[in-house]
Amino acid sequence: MKKQTNFSTKGNVTNVGSLSVNRMLPNQYVNKVGPFVFLDYVAPFIKKMISKSGMGAHPHRGIATLTYVIQGEEEHYDSLGNYAKIHSGGVQWMKAGTGILHDGNLNYDTETDSKFVEGFQFWINLPSQNKAEKPAHLAIQANDVPQKKLADESGWIKVIVGSYEELSSQIPNYSEQFLYHIHLEAGKQFSIKLNDKMESAAFLPTAKVTLNDTEFEAGEFVEFSRNEGLIEIKNTDRSAIDILLFGGEEYIEPVVSEGPFVMNSEDEIILAYQDFYEGKYGKMNLSAKI
Template sequence: MKKETNFSTKGERTSLGPLIINRMLPNTYTNKVGSFVFLDYVAPAIKEIINTKGIGAHPHRGIATLTYILQGEVEHFDSAGNTGKIHSGGAQWMKAGNGVIHDEIINYDSKTESKIIEGFQFWINLPAKNKAEDPVHIAIQAKEIPKKVLLDEAGWIKVIVGNYEDLNAIIPNYAEQFLYHLHIESRKQFSINLSHKIESAAFLTTKKATLNDEEFEAGELVEFGSKEGEIEIKNNSDTAIDVLLFGGEAYTEPIVSEGPFVMNSSGEIMEAYRDFYAGKYGRIN
């Protein structure tokens, strides 16, 4: 049986210089999909000028941030002393844990001739027991992300979070969760069965697709019901499409979110701000 669709949305649109940002999570319909509590999509844009400064240093606590850059490069700095630079197709994951300040420099990819930038940032909510752990950062280049060709030469799948068949992501998991990048060739399809209570959503990047027999437009986030069932993605067009499929088991602990902090109570949010203003998150050198 195919999963039902709960909702679809194109999110809220804002800008950051020449970049158009589409806020997909949270949205009017839900604040989370599994442990994923935030999703920004940076739509394809041409960037002519090289930045030497970051987008602005800011703190986080209680979450892990995940940047997946389809085109471009991202350089990371944080107050725990971590640095790293990823290029097109790469990902970086930062467990903020008990508090960290970080910044990112976003540019076109210096290793290619393209000046296009396109990518995603997710926030993944940590279980309460892991929110007090020390910050960690991992930079993963495109060639390090597990990838395989789909059956019937239907395209390929990259496993950024979680696992799929014999593929296992480098990024740590604190709950059952997944993030797949699917590239589906013309007139081909991909299907997956998800167990009961697994929340899931698909994001269509720049082209339309048919999800469980219903057509959706480019730029739409589609969330499915949590009952056990199949998600079928069909590409009925003459060109290949790219779809992000993500989700996981429901986050059942209390969630209190304010600004850059996601905790389990209002008191913990207040403590997060107090510690930040007291300088306990350190500083970026």
């Protein structure tokens, strides 16, 4: 049985530093999908020069941030001294835990001739016990992101978070979660079965897609019902398309968010701000860049 669609919507355009982004989650219908509580999409654009300054150092607590760069390169540096640069297809993951400062810089990929930039940032809510852990960081280059070809030369699937068949991401799982990048060739289709009570959503970056016999437009965010069932993806276009499919088990603890902090109570939010203003998240040290 195919899963039903709960709703579809398009994001709101907002500015983050010098970037114009489409904020897809939270939206007018839902605040979270499984552990995912935030999704910003930087649509493809041409960047004419390399910027040297970051987006602006800022704190996080209680979540893990995940940046997935489709095209371009992204630098990460934080108050623990971590520094990394990923290129097109790479992933930066940072567990904020008890609190951290970080900054990032999105540029065109200096390893290719393309000046196009495109990418995503997700926030993944942590269970309360993991919110109390020390921060951590992972940088995963494109070649280390698990990927496999689909049957019948239909395309490929990348496992950014979680597992699919024999593929497993390096990113830690604190709950059942998944984030897949699915690439479908023209006229092809792909189906995936999700278990009961799994929250799931799809985002269609740049092309229309047919999901469970309903056509959705480019730029739409589509949430599915929680019952066990299939998600069938059909590409009726004349060119290849991409889709992000993500979700996981329901986050059942209380969720209280304000600004860059996602905690389980108002008191924890207050403490997050107090610790930040008291300097407990450390200081940025740009000399850590290599």
